[in-house]
Amino acid sequence: MGYIMELRRFVGSRPLIMAGAAVMVRDGEGRLLLQRRADTGDWGTIGGAMEPGESFEETAARELYEEAGLRAASFKFVALLSGRDMYYRYPNGDEVYNALAVFEAEGVTGEPVVNDHEGLELAWFHPNRPIPELHPMAERILRKAGYVTERS
Numbered sequence: 001m002g003y004i005m006e007l008r009r010f011v012g013s014r015p016l017i018m019a020g021a022a023v024m025v026r027d028g029e030g031r032l033l034l035q036r037r038a039d040t041g042d043w044g045t046i047g048g049a050m051e052p053g054e055s056f057e058e059t060a061a062r063e064l065y066e067e068a069g070l071r072a073a074s075f076k077f078v079a080l081l082s083g084r085d086m087y088y089r090y091p092n093g094d095e096v097y098n099a100l101a102v103f104e105a106e107g108v109t110g111e112p113v114v115n116d117h118e119g120l121e122l123a124w125f126h127p128n129r130p131i132p133e134l135h136p137m138a139e140r141i142l143r144k145a146g147y148v149t150e151r152s
Helices: 003-011 056-068 136-144
Strands: 016-024 032-037 046-049 071-081 087-089 095-109 119-125
Touching (some): 032 046, 032 056, 046 056, 056 071, 056 119, 095 136
Antiparallel strands (some): 032 119, 071 095, 087 095
């Protein structure tokens, strides 16, 4: 059981400040790898919550492998996102205020494959073209980190 799930046993659905990482993976055409989320069915970024003792980079590496079966030689820091607009309420009612480090994966190896229960599929999207069924939080992350400039 992960750290956040353990906390939820004590605090229920009340808002938590959740530190985490989002990982941007680009292919040779500049497309971004997104995952179809199992909880909402729409497209989201790869990433998740930090576990105790992890650095943001270690969180990024773990989440990249857990959600997409990929490894990266390094992670380039892109942005730190926090504040009221990083609030999210999960479909189960759990509330969080995300403090999120956004990284771009460099030297990526492996083939993208759904590697856990959080995703249904993975696909490549051009960030300058509309992304159908883009999760609102993913849109916020992509916009605030400078990956998209108009509504996808």
